[in-house]
Amino acid sequence: MTGLGGAKPRLDSTNVWKEHGLTEEEYARIETLMQREPNYLELSLFGVMWSEHCSYKNSRAQLRKFPVTGPQVVQGPGENAGVVRLDAERKLCAAFKMESHNHPSAIEPYQGAATGVGGIIRDIFAMGARPVASLNSLRFGSLDDARAKGLFRGVVAGVGGYGNCIGIPTVGGETFFHPSYHGNPLVNAMCVGLVEEDKIFKGQATGVGNIVMLVGARTGRDGIKGASFASEELSDSDPDKRPNVQVGDPFMEKLLLEASLEVLEAGLVVGLQDLGAAGLTSSGSEMAGRAGSGLYIDLDKVPLREKAMEAWEIMLSESQERMLMIVEPSKVEEIQKVFDKWDLIAAAVGEVTGDGCFTVRKGEVVLASVPAEFLTDKAPVNIRPAAEPEYFRVLKKADCSELRGYGNWTDLLKKLLSSPNIASKRWVYEQYDSTIGTNTVVRPGSDAAVLRLPGSGKGMALATDCNSRYAYLDPWRGGAIAVAEAARNVAASGAKPLAITNCLNFGNPEKPEIYWQFVQATDGMAEACKAFSTPVTGGNVSFYNEYDGRAIYPAPTIGMVGVLENVEDRVTSDFKAEGDLVVLVGETLEELGASEAHFLLTGKDEGEVPVLDFEKEKRLHAFLVEAAETRLLASAHDCSDGGLAVAVAECAITGSDATRSAFKGDLGAALDWAGDVSPAAMLFGESQSRAVISVSPDKWQATEALLKKLSLAYTPLGKVGGAAFSLRYNGAVLVDCPLEDLAGLWSDSVSEIMR
């Protein structure tokens, strides 16, 4: 074996670090760590591993605030995915995580979204879990813009194209449109898998002499330096970056999934990890870093798709559908047999060493050798300066009383129901297969999706949520409310919220105002997670979401997992029967700021974000879960974007018209109640910690007793029934129109825009 002299350093130009996305200070840090000049390949490894995308160098310090432990947590942050316990008796756990694929989706929406879905699925089966559900959180510019429409169309097709083909149901998600996402859409994909507690795998390269196997697709030139690309701002010249975007092959991934789970089940594998951002470099160095071992990869053994690939290209390729496995030498042949059956390649490409180094060889020639921890744990941790942006104080004080003077409430409700942010996302989720796997017992369209758990009487509730307008106007409250709403959605389905994964989408953290947003939002999120006992088990940070220097509205997105002790207790949001009582649970304050209605009327994002009282919110969750378990509720729906009028209309529309083909129109509502706040705040304000429930009259007494026991405010509004939708408040009829009119607007608006 020859030494490092075999690879000729190419560090003759002056600003060589720039080519690798590093700063001069970072380059100096590398030289200090290495106690020598790194060669070109080594610098390439540092470049991707120290990118924001892989190292979280700008976010690590903040992420330490999150609560990460709890009796339900089996695996916290640091592995490929977090794991929570769902059914202790059956040892059944959920492995789950959410990740962004924003930049690739901006350049090539179909492939960007598809590979985002593929990447997160691999993270889940890398834990030894069988993926059973996908969700997503999407953000685009306003739909009256052709570019936004094109991105929306492409992303939805890409999410469906990958998920449908691999046969994992896409069961839920959320979509939000706002001009701030015009050039930089957000595509966050979440995947959830099931695994038995004693069969969880880890991404660790243990056992000196064990073989490193690269399985799945061949390595090509696609997606090279995708991780670095994700750590820069976007601009008009970005079509040139199309080669940075990977291409997905869901068919290959399905085979890889089955083959991988087969070898795991047969006990042939020591550790495994998927190849995502920074490809072989990140998976190899991370596996060695976590185990404190070391490993080498021999480039001559890597199956290539293209000829004459350079060493750095092989190491940085982000070709999809590949996994790295650590295997005992005696098991290599058996592994190869299984992969053969699936017509896949499984190549022995290296060995676990124990010298602590991540080494790249070509045959006997060492091309690069870096202590693994330099690439992973020793990445810089930046605490950036944070500065409160000027807009924060100004917009907070904005007067949103204009809404109070608006007279035509029926018209405003119609406008809201037809606006893409509120209207049914049927056009989206009907492009997804949501029923494959025959576990989906609450399909998309309700507050949370619910899956039954095979071999267990329990159920699992899943939701994604974030209100980006709140997160912009008041990042602390926005971050906290994102957690509260996701938990509320899960609780509305009858499930106890367990834990979250998050996907933190922000602009350029080097700008103090953006970093302030990040610090505030994560502070709010951490406090909410503590209050609700829903720890963070993992997630992803996506910075540099800017287009031509303008940052997106922050999107600290939450993916929540909850558990139903008995899946038969599940509750959906649609009204069920004529004569049921409609009740608003929670308190309505005179809050019009930051509302969807105010934005719709004025085009402005301003005003004070609704207050969130953790104690009240917790009691609401407790009520929703206990009422579900005692079968008191006919329906429950979170009262959020668009306020009470929208929430009640959605219950009535979906009750009468769940499929849009069979409008019954008999579950309208004629409601009549009184209160202290203005009609505008009552109908369209977005006060937190509220839900709309419907209850059969014979269950009302018990329901009321439970509400009182939990000291929750509540207001009986009226009864379900009839073909009309009318809202009478403090003696005045505010809204009155046929339910069918509202149903048409709500159900068809997005499809019509996208026609």
Added chain:
Amino acid sequence: MMGGMKAAVVVFPDSNGDCDAKRALEKIGGQGVSGDVSPLSKIDFSGDGVNPLSKIDVRFVWHKESSIEDFDLIVLPGGFTFGDYLRTGAIARYSPVMKEVVRQAKRGAKVLGICNGFQILTEAGLLPGALLRNRDLLFLGRDVWLRVENDATPFTNAYAKGQVIRLPIAHGDGNYFIDDEGYKRLEEEGRIVFRYCSPDGDAPSGIAPNGAKGDIAGIVNEEGNVLGLMPHPERLVEPILGGRDGRGVFESLLNAVCGGLKR
């Protein structure tokens, strides 16, 4: 197991409805749901146990098998076999197992092609016509209503003629096409088994969400022992999933093969 039905579910690369089909057959056969979520890398979530008195014995058959024992029923499940690359079902029809499927169909075994299975059956020439891209070029995942047009087949005898059932669809290529002459034959020979319709059973021409000719959702071959359909009966066999309208297909098969569940 005595006097029951022997069923095979064929597993192609990227058959992804294989477990759903097996689970539905087991459920309807009176067997506990084994909870398999994968055919060949089994994660055993078994809870209900297996009932030895089950009327249906279901097993997976790998697509590379070129000789298989005789079955009463062979299911070609949904999926994206070979990634749907080239054309749906176009590569799967060359899998070694397909010669066996053809042989057993000729022998009189019942063959049920669901979604991608239907596409494979047309590519293999066991059923006429072809499945084109959906009219609006979008994948469609939702529930649809179907009218049972012929209740005198081994797949529909548990339904009544004219009965309206609800089943999920989940496909991008379900736009059934056949030339006019072929269509006339299908109609005259009563081989159109399911048609898309409205919830009350009306079938105004053109209601098929995917643009299928004559609103055709499912057809049988001349002998009546091979059915292809785009909707997924296996996904709606339990109330917890939102309905049990799909059970009829499997109960019909039990009736036809071994005198039904009751006997």
